[in-house]
Amino acid sequence: MNQxxxxxxxxxxxxxxxxxxxxxxxxxxxxxxLEKKYLFKKTWLHVGRVEEIAKTGDYFVRDMPVLDSxxxxxxxxxxxxxxxHNVCSHRLNxxxxxxxxxxxxxxxxxHGWAYDLDGxxxxxPDEKSFFDLDKSKYGLTPVxxxxxxxxxxxxxxxxxxxxxxxxxxxxxxxxxxxxxxxxTACYSWNTVFDCNWKTALDAFQETYHxxxxxxxxxADALDKDEEGNLHPIDGVCGAHHRRLSIAGNPKSVYGNPKxxxxxxxxxxxxxxxxxARAIAGKALKVAKDGTKLDFSDLxxxxxxxxxxxxxxxxxxxxxxxxxxxxxRPNYFQAYNFRPIAHNxxxxxxxxxxxxxxxxxxxxxxxxxxxxxRDVLLEDLSTLEITQAAAETRAKKxxxxxxxxxxxxxxxxxxxxxxxxxxxKDGRDPxxxxxxxxxxxxx
Ligand code: FES
Ligand SMILES: [Fe+2]
Numbered sequence: 232m233n234q235x236x237x238x239x240x241x242x243x244x245x246x247x248x249x250x251x252x253x254x255x256x257x258x259x260x261x262x263x264x265l266e267k268k269y270l271f272k273k274t275w276l277h278v279g280r281v282e283e284i285a286k287t288g289d290y291f292v293r294d295m296p297v298l299d300s301x302x303x304x305x306x307x308x309x310x311x312x313x314x315x316h317n318v319c320s321h322r323l324n325x326x327x328x329x330x331x332x333x334x335x336x337x338x339x340x341x342h343g344w345a346y347d348l349d350g351x352x353x354x355x356p357d358e359k360s361f362f363d364l365d366k367s368k369y370g371l372t373p374v375x376x377x378x379x380x381x382x383x384x385x386x387x388x389x390x391x392x393x394x395x396x397x398x399x400x401x402x403x404x405x406x407x408x409x410x411x412x413x414x415t416a417c418y419s420w421n422t423v424f425d426c427n428w429k430t431a432l433d434a435f436q437e438t439y440h441x442x443x444x445x446x447x448x449x450a451d452a453l454d455k456d457e458e459g460n461l462h463p464i465d466g467v468c469g470a471h472h473r474r475l476s477i478a479g480n481p482k483s484v485y486g487n488p489k490x491x492x493x494x495x496x497x498x499x500x501x502x503x504x505x506x507a508r509a510i511a512g513k514a515l516k517v518a519k520d521g522t523k524l525d526f527s528d529l530x531x532x533x534x535x536x537x538x539x540x541x542x543x544x545x546x547x548x549x550x551x552x553x554x555x556x557x558x559r560p561n562y563f564q565a566y567n568f569r570p571i572a573h574n575x576x577x578x579x580x581x582x583x584x585x586x587x588x589x590x591x592x593x594x595x596x597x598x599x600x601x602x603x604r605d606v607l608l609e610d611l612s613t614l615e616i617t618q619a620a621a622e623t624r625a626k627k628x629x630x631x632x633x634x635x636x637x638x639x640x641x642x643x644x645x646x647x648x649x650x651x652x653x654x655k656d657g658r659d660p661x662x663x664x665x666x667x668x669x670x671x672x673x
Contacts, residue, residue: 240636244468247636247643251628255670256642257427258621262666263573269652270552270645271297274471275377275384275395277554277567278304281312282381282415283331288348291331292317297570298387302374303327303337307348314376314385315350320369337371346371379403380411382565402469403548405534406558413524414562414583418600422578424611426618428553428570429641431578434610435555435566436547436637438463438477444609448602452486454478454542464540468640471551475637476536479544484511485602486544514598521592522585531560549637551644561585564603574618580607627668 241249256262278293290305301317303326317325324341327334336353337346345354350371358364375386377395384395391398424431434440438461442450453461454477464476479486535558536543545559555566562584569577582603587593620626631639646667650660 239633240466241633244636244640247468247639251630252639252642253667253670254621254624254627254629255667256645257430257618257670258573258624259666259670260573262670263427263570265649265652265663265666266570266645267297267299269649271570272387273392273648273652274552275375275386275391275393275398276552277382277550277565278302278314278385279383280381280565281378281383282412282417284312284383286333288333288335289331290327290334290337292327292329293385295569296572300374300387301325301327302385303371304376304383304385305348309349311349312376312378312383313349314374314383315371316374318372319344320352320371321355326371380406380409382411398471399550402467402472402474403534403550405537406532406548408530408532409535409558409563410526410529411563411583413526414585416584416586416596417581418584419579419581420604420607421580422611423571423575424578424614425575426614427574427621428568428576429645430618430621431576431611431614432549432553432555432568432641433638434614436473436475436549436641437635438475439632439634440613444613445606448606448609449483449485452480452483453544454480454486462634464543465538466634466636467537468636471644473549473551473637473640474534474537475547475549476538476540477544477547478540478542481542484515485599486542510598511602514595517591518587518589518595519591521587521589521595523588524585526561526585529560547637549641551641574622578611 241247276295276298279291283289283291284304284306287306287308287310290303292301292303294301303315303317305313305315307313317327319326319339319341321339321342321344324339326337326339326344326346328340336348338344343354343356344352347353350373352366352369355361355364355366373389375389375391377384379395379399386395438453441453441461450461456462464478466476467474535546545557548556548558550556553568553570555564555568557564562582565581565583567577567579569579571577582600584596584599587596646663649663653660653662
């Protein structure tokens with residue numbers, strides 16, 4: 232029986248079920264192999280932003296173990312964003328060696344073949360010793376690439392089942408108008424941890440943990456309900472993606488949506504910061520009017536705060552499979568949880584702020600950066616312990632409550648896609664469930 236005062240999120244999504252989740256998909260190598268084949272190698276994956284390759288010849292390389300690939304993303308002479316496998320057509324050496332840079336051509340260091348920015352093979356030393364070499368056949372192998380609000384996505388499938396637009400718009404079409412391009416002060420952290428990618432992402436798509444894991448940092452920045460619970464305002468589950476809307480405590484610096492970009496609301500958080508958050512309050516005070524661009528008239532798109540909650544602080548958007556995009560009125564966070572193995576994940580955390588024009592503004596940003604670092608360290612503190620515990624196989628299942636529906640949604644979509652892939656390949660789709668269950672049993 233549902234004893235909650237608010238309607239259950241699970242009531243809205245009966246197709247997700249209410250069963251416990253099998254632990255197998257978090258610990259099993261065979262399951263991970265299915266994820267690689269039927270999710271990651273078939274789906275659009277976020278790899279970076281267009282600002283990273285602003286000029287012709289700018290490039291970055293993403294080594295992506297989950298795709299068994301190294302991918303070059305560059306901007307060609309027609310200003311088009313292009314993506315290629317980082318593999319020479321001659322005897323398969325790499326053609327880009329640095330994580331990022333600017334170049335006129337990609338040169339293979341083995342025998343000197345040269346490729347233009349559009350991937351075409353333009354130079355072959357001692358070409359006449361080959362046998363009627365038709366250079367037009369031996370360009371770099373392209374990878375599907377497209378952009379959305381400045382985010383670059385690649386898809387290893389040369390013919391993706393859905394265009395990037397069709398993949399994203401049903402859930403995120405109404406994010407149009409969010410000023411992603413104005414938040415140009417970016418800082419980032421990268422790290423590797425020994426846990427499954429879903430274990431990591433799950434820790435970022437529910438608020439149930441906040442009162443405990445973040446008890447001493449940001450628990451007071453979120454809005455509590457009458458019973459003192461940190462429930463999200465609402466959640467939406469789509470065909471692939473999901474959204475969670477979170478209310479903040481406007482009297483806290485971290486939970487006030489107006490806090491970096493000014494506005495009357497920010498005064499509340501200064502006055503409410505008290506002695507426990509004295510530095511936060513001071514940092515916010517000196518940041519007043521510190522942004523280079525004026526955000527005071529910013530109209531947020533319909534997709535954000537879709538319930539119109541007065542204390543709304545931010546939305547979490549989880550773009551399937553591994554891209555966490557949290558949008559606030561004054562900055563956004565873009566995290567990726569890139570699998571390396573069934574129990575190893577690269578965490579790429581990027582935070583995008585508006586550029587500041589005053590030293591007070593810069594101080595505020597540095598303060599927020601350190602505050603977020605501490606919050607992230609708290610989040611990460613559970614992950615390797617959880618993974619090691621899952622691998623003991625002491626538990627075959629995990630138990631979820633209503634507000635952990637995003638964790639459930641992820642598991643359901645992953646399994647659904649694996650089943651569809653197996654079926655398409657003429658294999659028994661029930662292998663998916665059997666593998667999930669078998670992975671959790673000694
Ligand atoms: S392997 Fe690249 S030129 Fe030979
Ligand atoms: Fe957290």
